[in-house]
Amino acid sequence: MLTKAGLSAANRAIYLPAISATYADFAKNGRFKRQIASLVPDDLDFLRSGNPYFCYPFGLYSAGQVIRTEAMKPKACMVAQRDRAETIILGDSGGFQVSRGTIEFEKDITARRMLKWMEGVADWSMVLDFPTGGIAAGFMKEHVARLIGEGHDLQAMCKANGQSLDFNACLLQTRINNDQFVAERTHGATGLLNVLQGRNEAESKTWYEAVKHYPFEGIAFAGAHQNHFSLLLRRLVDLHRDGLLHQCDWVHVLGVSTLEIGCLLTKVQRCVREHWGYEHFQISFDSASPFINAAKNGMIVGHMFDEYGWTFRTTNVSTVPAADLPKTVNAFCHAKMARKARSLSRERIAALRPLGNALTMADICPGSSGTSDLDGDSSPLLMHHNVQAFVEAHHRAHEGFFGNESWRIPQDAKIISEMIDILFRGELIPNADGGIDRVPLTDPVRHIDQCEIWLDRLAGQRSRTAAREPDELRYAA
Structure with missing residues (x-):
């Protein structure tokens, strides 16, 4: 049982x-x-300790899905x-929906509502970034x-940092929200993550310098940081050099769940703990793909590992x-994966899955008017x-990546590692004795610069998850 x-101890x-609000409600109500x-909806609650079918004690939950008004x-x-x-x-603050007008932005009222909601629901929460x-x-x-x-003099900001009006509007509104979170938070209710945005190195560095002073307990990497390892590593080096990484007990990478990137983030975490001495440093990453696929009638039948x-x-x-x-669902998945030659x-x-032996495909696809269409019960079962x-795929990927079958690791991921x-x-x-010495880099950023093309080779490969996240979701940022 997980x-x-x-x-947490597995390093x-x-x-x-990224749990669907509809699913979270169905599992209890x-x-x-x-x-x-013999299922009841509570059997689908994977957060419930001791669930005989599946227990997984982690998740992301977005205020943008469930709280749109003060009431x-x-x-x-x-x-x-x-x-x-x-x-x-x-907790995700819903900044994506707020910035785009899906949720009406009432300035301090909206920021306060999101903060207090997350304090009541989440262990860790992201600030309300734009x-x-x-x-x-x-x-x-x-x-x-x-x-x-x-x-607000946005033109002066543009002149000072060389960035666009739109970028500086994102940055300024985020800083305004950050100031409010600092002033109005209830300490101990939830740990706050300082969100770092940016579509390229210039934006990322500018954003970092503007928000690094906030006294939050962690960092959330958004925008291009999710799959451009050059950006992620540069900011980690900055945090380390500025003496700020010691206060980052939780670091989250938004909106990515490819198997290779999951393993590479583990590589980064283990290196930070071992070589920089931050033994409590924890990385997480998320996607809504399992729920989005199910909403589109998609069932994940398995995963495939090869060197490509x-x-x-x-x-x-x-x-x-x-x-x-x-x-049975298990037999169906096995047949689907076995159809192509190994x-x-x-x-x-x-x-x-354990539940896959108890359910048949007729339970998933009950039929309607002589077809095998899905109904309202099908969606939560698929989710x-x-x-x-x-x-399970991420677990097996880690076993392969850090095990004895390095020949199976995709070449790009191997080089980045x-x-x-x-x-x-x-x-x-x-060395002079004919041996080999390991010499620390005098300029880590120069190493990142030299390796940037390779470090960013996985950028743009989000479609290799089960599905690309739709534009309207927070994770497309």
């Missing part, structure tokens, strides 16, 4: 499923309209009713006009052949299955 203590970057084995309060869902001693929830991901689509134009109308890439395999189950309906360097692993499939290793451990230099 436990909070066990996973691994932790995957956080819903009901199945059909008889599905809204946390629902009595599986997140709000969890055992906080046995689970960890990271993501730079909305700039290209024009979402910041109205905020530029509003801030100028309020008397590690990928999830998904099939659309909106209609399933009649011959497959009597099969090669020496390619391993296909079916998504086999539960997909979360398990993601968690070696470059991270050199950054922290130093270079191997022949």
Whole structure:
């Protein structure tokens, strides 16, 4: 059984499923309209310790999904009713929805509402940032006009830091929100993560210098930091040099869940702990892909490892052949993964789950008017299955990445891992005795600059998760 203590002790970057509010509500307050084995909705609550089907004590939960007005309060869902001693929830402030107008921005009223909601729900929470991901689509134009109308000199900011009006509007509004969080937070209610945005090195560095002084307990890397390891590593070096990394007990990377990046984040975490001495330094990363796929009738049937890439395999189950309906979910996944030939360097692993032996595909696809269409009970069952499939795939990926089968690791990920290793451990230099000495780098940033093209090789490969996150979600920033 997966436990909070066990996973925390494994010295691994932790995957956080970005839990759907609809799913969280159903697991505690819903009901199945059909008889599905002997299941009740509470069996889908993977945050519940001792759940016989699947227990996973970590997740991300976004205020942007569930709180849009002052009157809204946390629902009595599986997140709000969890055992906080046995689970960890990271709260997302909903900045993506707020900056784009999906949630009306009432300035300090909205910031206060998000802060107090997260203090009541989450162990760790992100400050209310305005993501730079909305700039290209024009979402910041109205905020530029509003801030100028309020008397803020954005032009002076642009002249001082060389960045655009839209970028400085994102930065300024984030700093205003940060100041309010500092003033109005209840200390001890939730640990706050200082969000670092930026689409490139110039923006990332400017943002970091402008917000690094805030007395928060962790860091959340957003924007291009999620898969550009050159940006992530430069900011970690900055935090270390500025003496700020000691206060970062939790570091989160927003909106990425590819198997290679998950393993590389573990590599970074282990290096920081071993070579910089921050023994409590913890990285997490998230995506909503298990829930998004299920909402689109997608079932993750397994994952594939080979030297060219590690990928999830998904099939659309909106209609399933009649011959497959009597099969258990596990048998269906196994058959799907076995249809293509296995090669020496390619391993296909079916998504086999304890619940998959109890459910048939007819339970997932009950049929309607002679077809095998899905109904309202199908979606939460698929979501539960997909979360398990993601968690298990990341576990197996770590076993392969840090085990004895290095030949199976994709070449790009292997090279990035070696470059991270050199950054922290130093270079191997022949000595006068014919041996090899490991010499620390005198200029780590120069090493990052020299390796930037390779460090960023995984950028743009988010589609190799089960699905690309849709534009309207927070994680597209």
